[in-house]
Amino acid sequence: GAVVSQHPSWVICKSGTSVKIECRSLDFQATTMFWYRQFPKQSLMLMATSNEGSKATYEQGVEKDKFLINHASLTLSTLTVTSAHPEDSSFYICSASLRDRTTYEQYFGPGTRLTVT
C-alpha cells in the first residue's frame, strides 16, 4: 500500500515550452503533497507544499509563477514548469504524506527527469 506514481518518468522539451508533471497517490488519500527538486549528487530541495483545495506554499527562492502547482484532489497534484529553460533541467520528485496517529510519513514518487534543450 501507500504507492505514489509520477508521470512522465522522463521528458525532453525545448526551451520556452511548458511541461506538466503529475503526482498521484494510488491507494490512499494524501493529507499533503510535496514537490522537490534534486540536482546530481545533491539532497532534495523542497520547492513547495500543497494541501488539497488550497494554494501551495512555496519555499523561499522558488518562483511561484514559474512552477505552478495545482492540487485538485486528495490523490492528484500537478507541477507545471512554465517557459522552461535549460537551467530548469533537473530531477523532480513528489511525495505524499499520510498522517497516521504518530508520524507524518512521506511516500515518494519515482521521480521525473526533465531535460530542457
Place this chain on the structure above:
Amino acid sequence: AQSVTQLDSHVSVSEGTPVLLRCNYSSSYSPSLFWYVQHPNKGLQLLLKYTSAATLVKGINGFEAEFKKSETSFHLTKPSAHMSDAAEYFCVVSDPPTSGGSYIPTFGRGTSLIVHP
C-alpha cells in the same frame, strides 16, 4: 526549528562488513525521524522510522537505527553490507506541525554508501 546533519558525505565499506551511517538532529519538539534510501535515478524508499515508541528501530533489508535523545543522534547500521546496498541514504527529521500549520520535513545532505567486493 529543526535541522539534520549527516556527518559523512561518503562511506566506503567492503562487502560483508558492518555499515554505520551517522545522523544528528536538532529539534524543539519530539520529532519523527526517518531514513530513506535512493538508488540512481529512482525515488526514495523508506528504510525505517522512529515514532517515539521503541528507541531501537528495525527496518527493511537488515537495517536498523537507534534513537539516542541524549546524543541527538539517529545513526543507521547494518551488520553486513551487500553490494545491493550501494546507494544514497537520507536522514529526515520532522517536527509536529504547529496549530494550523503544515508538517515540513528537513532532509540531511545525504550519504553515499559505496560497497567494495
